[in-house]
Amino acid sequence: MQDIVRDWYKSSYTTPANNCVETRFHANGSVDVRDTKDRSIPAFNVGSAGWNTFLAAASQGSFGV
Structure with missing residues (x-):
């Protein structure tokens, strides 16, 4: 297994319905x-x-969210 430098992390933009990824x-x-x-x-x-x-595409609004 590769060395993990940061364990599972949930975005601060997570909605109350947990519609996100970690x-x-x-x-x-x-x-x-x-x-x-x-x-x-x-x-x-x-x-x-x-x-x-x-990340670059998301920061430019490429996904319409």
Whole structure:
């Protein structure tokens, strides 16, 4: 297993209905992502480049939220 540098973290933008995801960061820059509402669904891992691309798109409003 990769070294975890920050355990599961829920966004401060979480709604009262828990419509969000949780993230966990690894030393190599990759990020695990899981559904807050159903933690029985396995998490998936995103490499650092993919995560940074996602963050850039989200900050530019690319997802309409």
